[in-house]
Amino acid sequence: MELLIGTYTERKAFVDGHAPGLLAATWEAPASGERRIGEARLAAKSVNPSWVARTRDGARVYCTAELENGRVVGFARGDAGTLTALGEQDSHGADPAHLGLDADERLLAVANYSGGTIAILPLDADGRPGAATSVHTQPAPVVPTGRAEQESAHPHHVEFDPVTGQLLVADLGLDRVCVFDVTGDGVLEPRPERDVVLPPGTGPRQLAFDETQSRLFVIGELGNTVHELRRTAGGFQVHGGIGTLPPGEAGDGDSGAALLYSAAHSRLYATTRGRDTVTIIDTSGPELARVAVIPSGGRTPRGATLTPDGRLIVAHQDDDAVVVFDLDPDGMPVPADRTTIASPVCLVGFY
Numbered sequence: 001m002e003l004l005i006g007t008y009t010e011r012k013a014f015v016d017g018h019a020p021g022l023l024a025a026t027w028e029a030p031a032s033g034e035r036r037i038g039e040a041r042l043a044a045k046s047v048n049p050s051w052v053a054r055t056r057d058g059a060r061v062y063c064t065a066e067l068e069n070g071r072v073v074g075f076a077r078g079d080a081g082t083l084t085a086l087g088e089q090d091s092h093g094a095d096p097a098h099l100g101l102d103a104d105e106r107l108l109a110v111a112n113y114s115g116g117t118i119a120i121l122p123l124d125a126d127g128r129p130g131a132a133t134s135v136h137t138q139p140a141p142v143v144p145t146g147r148a149e150q151e152s153a154h155p156h157h158v159e160f161d162p163v164t165g166q167l168l169v170a171d172l173g174l175d176r177v178c179v180f181d182v183t184g185d186g187v188l189e190p191r192p193e194r195d196v197v198l199p200p201g202t203g204p205r206q207l208a209f210d211e212t213q214s215r216l217f218v219i220g221e222l223g224n225t226v227h228e229l230r231r232t233a234g235g236f237q238v239h240g241g242i243g244t245l246p247p248g249e250a251g252d253g254d255s256g257a258a259l260l261y262s263a264a265h266s267r268l269y270a271t272t273r274g275r276d277t278v279t280i281i282d283t284s285g286p287e288l289a290r291v292a293v294i295p296s297g298g299r300t301p302r303g304a305t306l307t308p309d310g311r312l313i314v315a316h317q318d319d320d321a322v323v324v325f326d327l328d329p330d331g332m333p334v335p336a337d338r339t340t341i342a343s344p345v346c347l348v349g350f351y
Contacts (some may be wrong), residue, residue, distance in 0.1 A: 001027040002081050004043060004345030005315065005322070006052040006063060015317055019342035022049040022063055024081055025322075027307070028347065034257070035210045037313075037322055037339040044083045046073055052348045054101040054110075060086070062108060064096040072096060072121060086128045090116060090191050091133045095115035096337070100158040109134075109167055111155035113284075118155050118169055120186040124140035134185030137188060141174050145201045147222060149173060156221075157206045162213050163231070166191070170204040172221055179235065194235035203258055210283065211263035213311070217283075219244070219259035219270050224251040226259065226281060228288055242288040244270045244279040258304040260312070265331025267291070269312055271301035277303075278314065278325075278333060290326055294334055297323035297335055301310065305347040311336070315344035 004023050008017025022045075027040035049063035060076060060302055063070035070091035073084040093115020101111040108121045108129060116138045122130040138153030154173035160182075161168055167180040167188065175235030180195040197206055203222025209215070216229040226240035245251050254274035261268055261283070266289075268281040276299055280291040305313050312333050313326040322341045325333035 002350045003027055003037065003305075003313070004052050004054070004061065004348045004350070005040060005344050006049050008048050008050060008066070008343045008345060008346075009046075010048055010316065013078040015033075015343065016172075017048065017343045019344075021047075022083070022292040023341060024346075025339070025341065027351070037324065037341075040341045043081070043084070044075060049073070049094070050344050050345050051098050053101060054348050054350070055101065055105050055127070055162075058350045059106075060100050062112070062129070064099060065094060066095050066097070068094045068114075070110075070115065071094040072108065072110055072129055074123075074127055076127065077350075087127065088131045089121055089131060089248040092132050096156070098157045098166070099234060100160055100162045102182070103162065105345070109158040110161065111158045111169060113154050113156055113172075114153065116153040116173070118158060118167075118180070118188065120182065120188060122186050129218065133210045134188040136180070136188045136190065138174065138178070140169060143175065143200050145175070147203070149203060149222060150175070150201070156204070159207050162209065166194075168207060168216070170205075170207050171240065172203045172205055173203065174175050174184060175200055175202050177207070177216075177218060177229070177236065180257045196229055196238060198237050198238065199223065201254070202227070208259045210261055215283070217261060217268055219256045224254055224256050224272060226256075226268060226288065227284075240287050241279060242290055244272055244281075244290075245275070246293050257302050258314075260304055262306055262307050262327070262331055262348070264310070265284055265327065267331040269304065269306070269333070271296060271304055271314060273300045273302065274315075276301055278312070280332065287323055288327065290334065294333060297321065297338060303344070303346040305349055307349055308351050313347055315347050317343055317345045320344070
């Protein structure tokens with residue numbers, strides 16, 4: 001069992017990146033039965049591989065190269081976890097932030113945060129990425145919020161809807177979840193009438209479906225919120241939302257980051273940078289309910305993952321910490337381990 005760890009390898013305005021590339025670490029099972037993360041090793045040389053995506057069978061891996069001239073890199077993954085380069089392509093925008101595979105794993109969507117673009121890359125039978133079949137430039141924001149992050153579009157998350165096959169894009173700059181049809185040959189067709197408009201200043205960053213695929217949750221980086229969207233015949237509609245901060249506390253200097261859903265516990269786990277916390281949200285009732293806000297165990301909790309055996313693992317970009325939490329029967333995180341790994345920002349498991 002193994003984790004792939006996306007990292008920053010270069011110093012940028014918001015991070016002192018110093019990892020050697022895309023990293024890997026074993027997910028160990030000591031005699032006590034407590035699983036722990038082993039020492040990290042270099043899996044592949046890559047520049048700023050800040051987001052990592054995998055195929056369902058784990059045989060192929062794709063990562064961003066978060067640069068002004070963004071790139072997307074593909075790898076074949078062997079049984080021993082060895083990565084072999086499949087090739088790379090232009091992401092068609094600055095600072096690619098997220099990747100999403102379609103249901104057939106023949107198309108790879110790319111969200112270019114600073115470039116304000118979304119691209120579709122075709123994948124051949126061996127998983128090699130090809131030149132983009134479609135590149136869409138997002139429009140300018142309609143409602144001014146006064147936030148520097150919302151002076152232009154900033155797509156941050158791309159996800160193919162498992163029910164409709166449409167591409168959903170969380171755009172931090174537009175306060176929208178944008179909807180696109182995607183043709184069989186990989187051409188994007190905007191469906192603005194189906195866009196979900198969120199409150200001004202939300203800054204949608206990441207999406208997470210529940211197990212029924214009828215509810216979609218959105219974390220707001222700027223608003224420090226989580227909104228629930230419910231599927232209707234006409235598309236998704238906002239049902240409600242909740243803050244990720246403790247009641248009565250302002251969010252100055254805080255920003256939402258990762259969002260994970262656990263079907264086993266009907267819980268959401270949302271990380272907040274600044275105050276460095278994890279917010280646990282109950283989704284089992286008619287409205288979202290904040291259960292607790294706990295320390296994340298490190299500085300700047302950016303990426304996270306849930307393991308099949310009931311652990312929450314959080315990557316902290318600014319103090320080289322990957323923290324493991326056990327989840328109790330109620331889904332509450334209990335600190336269990338802390339491992340040093342350089343500039344970790346994304347975690348992908350192979351179990």
